[in-house]
Structures are given as structure tokens and as C-alpha cells.
Amino acid sequence: MDSEVFTIHTGGRRGVYDITREVAGFTSGRGDGLVSVFVPHATAGVAIFETGAGSDGDVMDTVDALFPRDGRWRHRHGSHGHGADHVLPAFIAPGITVPVLGGVPALGTWQSIVLVDPNQDNPERKVRLSWIQG
Amino acid sequence: MDSEVFTIHTGGRRGVYDITREVAGFTSGRGDGLVSVFVPHATAGVAIFETGAGSDGDVMDTVDALFPRDGRWRHRHGSHGHGADHVLPAFIAPGITVPVLGGVPALGTWQSIVLVDPNQDNPERKVRLSWIQG
Amino acid sequence: MDSEVFTIHTGGRRGVYDITREVAGFTSGRGDGLVSVFVPHATAGVAIFETGAGSDGDVMDTVDALFPRDGRWRHRHGSHGHGADHVLPAFIAPGITVPVLGGVPALGTWQSIVLVDPNQDNPERKVRLSWIQG
Numbered sequence: 001m002d003s004e005v006f007t008i009h010t011g012g013r014r015g016v017y018d019i020t021r022e023v024a025g026f027t028s029g030r031g032d033g034l035v036s037v038f039v040p041h042a043t044a045g046v047a048i049f050e051t052g053a054g055s056d057g058d059v060m061d062t063v064d065a066l067f068p069r070d071g072r073w074r075h076r077h078g079s080h081g082h083g084a085d086h087v088l089p090a091f092i093a094p095g096i097t098v099p100v101l102g103g104v105p106a107l108g109t110w111q112s113i114v115l116v117d118p119n120q121d122n123p124e125r126k127v128r129l130s131w132i133q134g
Numbered sequence: 135m136d137s138e139v140f141t142i143h144t145g146g147r148r149g150v151y152d153i154t155r156e157v158a159g160f161t162s163g164r165g166d167g168l169v170s171v172f173v174p175h176a177t178a179g180v181a182i183f184e185t186g187a188g189s190d191g192d193v194m195d196t197v198d199a200l201f202p203r204d205g206r207w208r209h210r211h212g213s214h215g216h217g218a219d220h221v222l223p224a225f226i227a228p229g230i231t232v233p234v235l236g237g238v239p240a241l242g243t244w245q246s247i248v249l250v251d252p253n254q255d256n257p258e259r260k261v262r263l264s265w266i267q268g
Numbered sequence: 269m270d271s272e273v274f275t276i277h278t279g280g281r282r283g284v285y286d287i288t289r290e291v292a293g294f295t296s297g298r299g300d301g302l303v304s305v306f307v308p309h310a311t312a313g314v315a316i317f318e319t320g321a322g323s324d325g326d327v328m329d330t331v332d333a334l335f336p337r338d339g340r341w342r343h344r345h346g347s348h349g350h351g352a353d354h355v356l357p358a359f360i361a362p363g364i365t366v367p368v369l370g371g372v373p374a375l376g377t378w379q380s381i382v383l384v385d386p387n388q389d390n391p392e393r394k395v396r397l398s399w400i401q402g
Contacts, residue, residue: 001300001402003367003374032135034170034231034266036302036367040376042318047224050176054208055220062221066200066334074322086323087330090315090360090384092224097231097302097365099137099170099264106137106262108174116224128374130367132266132302132400134135166269168304168365168400181358184310188342189354196355200334226358231365233271233304233398240271240396242308250358266400268269 002030003130008115012123016056017115019127020107027100032134035105038095039127043085043119045092046127050110063088063118078121085119092116100134136164137264142249146257150190151249153261154241161234166268169239172229173261177219177253179226180261184244197222197252212255219253226250234268270298271398276383280391284324285383287395288375295368300402303373306363307395311353311387313360314395318378331356331386346389353387360384368402 004026008017019037027035037046049055064084073083098113099106105113117125138160142151153171161169171180183189198218207217232247233240239247251259272294276285287305295303305314317323332352341351366381367374373381385393 001367001369003300003369003402032137034168034264034302036365038367038374040374040379042316042376042378045224048176048228049223050209050220053211053220054217057208058217058221059224061206062201062224067330072329074325075318077321083322083326086318086321087326089317090313090327090330093227093361093364094316094379095364095366096227096229097170098229099135099172099262101135101137106172106174106264108176108260110176111174111228126376128367130302130374130402132402134137134264134266166271168302168398179358182310182362183357184343184354187345187354188351191342192351192355193358195340196335196358227361230361230363231304232363233269233306233396235269235271240306240308240398242310242394244310245308245362268271268398268400 001130005126005128008125010117010123010125012120014118014120018051018112019115020112023113024105026129027105028103030103030131033100034097034132035100036097036130045089045094045116046096047092047116048111048113051112088118135264139260139262142259144251144257144259146254148252148254152185152246153249154246157247158239160263161239162237164237164265167234168231168266169234170231170264179223179228179250180230181226181250182245182247185246222252269398273394273396276393278385278391278393280388282386282388286319286380287383288380291381292373294397295373296371298371298399301368302365302400303368304365304398313357313362313384314364315360315382315384316379319380356386
């Protein structure tokens with residue numbers, strides 16, 4: 001299986017990272033199939049939504065509202081409230097598969113593939129892309 | 135890859151749309167494999183739960199509780215509160231893959247595949263079904 | 269398609285069940301591909317996060333905070349508040365696919381594959397594992 005990993009340098013900035021271009025670069029020339037986008041991290045998720053029109057911040061605000069960075073968490077490693085980051089992937093899964101046609105991810109006009117990373121303790125993230133021929 | 139798109143006419147009604155029959159029609163006769171169900175929209179999700187016993191409305195109520203349709207959102211296009219609809223797919227992803235055996239999705243007795251559509255601004259939705267042979 | 273089902277005996281205990289070992293046992297010796305992990309139940313989800321450091325309880329607390337087990341639900345079968353369990357799979361999906369390399373799921377150091385089961389009315393759960401060659 002063609003599978004490769006690339007690195008995102010977040011510098012520990014919490015936020016949404018658009019990886020559509022990296023995914024499309026990986027699928028380019030491959031014909032039809034499925035691409036698996038998977039982050040091997042316990043404090044990040046992969047999602048698909050519209051970026052650049054405000055939803056990046058809206059999603060992060062929602063993450064903070066649903067998983068508050070306070071003292072409630074049993075998981076107590078890392079910075080204050082970091083237990084919240086460990087709950088996120090239960091709700092924003094670390095992987096998604098996307099259909100690909102003629103080497104192009106079959107996304108809608110307004111869809112981008114993103115890494116959602118609430119974790120300020122980790123300056124670097126890996127993303128694995130894997131190809132399943134259709 | 136066998137891949138096709140069908141259209142759901144929601145008429146702009148916010149709600150849950152059962153697409154199990156359409157998915158099963160697509161997989162019928164294909165043997166074993168995975169079916170990818172993917173909506174190319176930035177304000178809808180695909181989910182699997184029990185329909186017809188009240189959970190359709192319960193899920194929509196939960197969507198409105200977790201992503202309130204009010205003025206809090208940075209994303210301000212469309213009708214009032216529409217920014218909430220753009221946050222939904224981060225939590226209810228626009229795609230899922232389902233195992234298929236003998237041409238039949240290997241769903242449990244009470245599982246239905248649905249489109250979750252909170253968006254009253256969009257009267258029509260596309261769903262892409264793609265087949266990966268097992 | 270190689271596909272098999274195993275059973276988890278929860279005894280009706282609500283909680284998080286680590287199934288990483290079962291998934292790795294299934295993929296062992298298979299080379300490269302995708303493994304689909306799918307639960308054919310309408311009141312459980314599959315997730316990937318760090319277990320054993322407190323997040324199991326944190327995720328269950330979050331489930332109870334977001335989907336309160338009270339009288340608000342239209343779905344009224346089963347024990348009091350059980351309608352909440354039927355909403356969970358819309359947000360923690362019943363399936364995920366994981367890339368596999370050399371027969372080993374390509375998980376990060378801190379990732380475990382789990383069943384999230386809020387349902388005290390059901391003492392036994394099935395999990396289906398299916399193999400797609402890469």
C-alpha cells in the first residue's frame with residue numbers, strides 16, 4: 001500500500017490546519033480509490049469543513065466550550081486543562097477516508113480537509129496518507 | 135472505482151434523512167467490500183443510528199444544543215445562526231465507510247445510515263457512494 | 269473479504285473497552301491495508317484515544333454532560349435516560365478505518381482503539397473487523 005507521512009509544524013499553536021493541498025498532492029495521478037487520512041496522535045483530530053470564512057475559529061471555540069480546559073479532568077499530565085485535549089479525538093476522530101476520482105479528492109466546493117489540534121504542548125504533528133485503489 | 139451520486143430534495147427542511155435504502159441498492163449484487171458514503175457539503179454530516187423511534191428529533195435537538203443557532207459565530211454568511219451549520223461536520227463527519235457482505239451492508243438490526251442536515255438554506259443535497267472490493 | 273466478529277461481555281457496565289489487542293490480532297500477518305472496525309449497534313461508538321491515564325472516565329463524563337441521561341429524549345424505550353445512548357453514535361460513530369503496515373495498525377504511541385458503550389441495558393456487544401488489502 002502506498003502510504004506516507006508528512007509533518008506539520010504547529011509550533012504549539014492551537015488551531016485548525018488545512019491539509020487539503022497535501023492530500024491532493026498525494027492522490028494526484030493515482031486514478032480512482034480511497035485516501036485514508038490518519039493522525040497518529042492522541043490529542044488531535046481530522047475533520048472536513050469550510051476554512052477561511054470564520055469556521056476555523058468557530059470550531060476551536062466549540063472545542064473549548066464542549067471540552068473546557070479546566071481542572072475537571074482525570075487525565076492530569078501536561079499543562080493545565082490538557083485532559084480536555086485527550087477527550088477531543090473521541091468526538092473528532094483521528095482519521096477519515098475520502099473518495100478520489102481521477103486522482104482528485106471528491107470534495108465539495110467548500111470542503112477542506114483539516115487537522116484540528118487543540119494541543120499547545122506539542123509543536124509538531126504527523127499525518128499519514130494511505131492509498132486504496134478502487 | 136464504481137462511484138455514483140444521488141440527490142436528496144430536502145426543500146430546506148432541517149432534519150435527518152434516512153439513506154439506508156439507497157446505500158443498500160448501490161451495494162446489492164456486489165459481494166464483499168466497503169462502501170464509502172460521502173456528502174460533498176460543508177454543512178451536513180453522515181451518521182448511523184436508529185431512526186423512527188424518536189432519535190431523529192433527539193439528534194437534531196442535540197445539534198441545536200451543542201451548536202446554537204445564534205449570533206456567536208464568526209462565520210456570518212446565510213441566515214441567522216447559519217455559522218452553527220458549518221461547525222457540525224467537524225463533529226458529525228461528512229463521510230463514513232461501512233462493511234458489506236454478500237452485497238448487504240453489515241448493519242445491526244437498529245442501525246440506519248442517515249444524512250444529518252441542519253441547513254435550511256439549501257434545498258438539495260448530493261450523496262456520493264463508492265465501492266471498494268474486499 | 270476477510271471479516272469476522274468478536275464479542276465483548278460488558279455485563280451492562282457503561283464504559284470504555286479497549287479493543288486494540290483484538291484488532292492487532294486480526295491484522296497480524298496480513299501485510300498492508302485498511303482495517304475497518306465496526307460495531308453493529310445503535311447505542312455504542314468506536315473511538316481512538318489514550319486509555320489508562322484517566323481519559324476513559326473523562327470521555328464517559330463528557331458523554332454524560334453532552335447527552336444527559338434524563339427525561340428530555342423522545343426515544344423512551346429502555347431504562348430512564350436511555351434515549352441519550354441513541355444519540356451518542358451520531359457523534360461517536362460506530363465505525364472507523366485504520367491504516368495497517370506490515371500487519372500492524374499504524375497507531376501512534378498513545379492511541380488505543382476502543383468501544384465506547386454508554387448502554388447499561390445490553391450485556392454483550394459485537395465488533396466486526398474487516399480487511400481491505402492495500
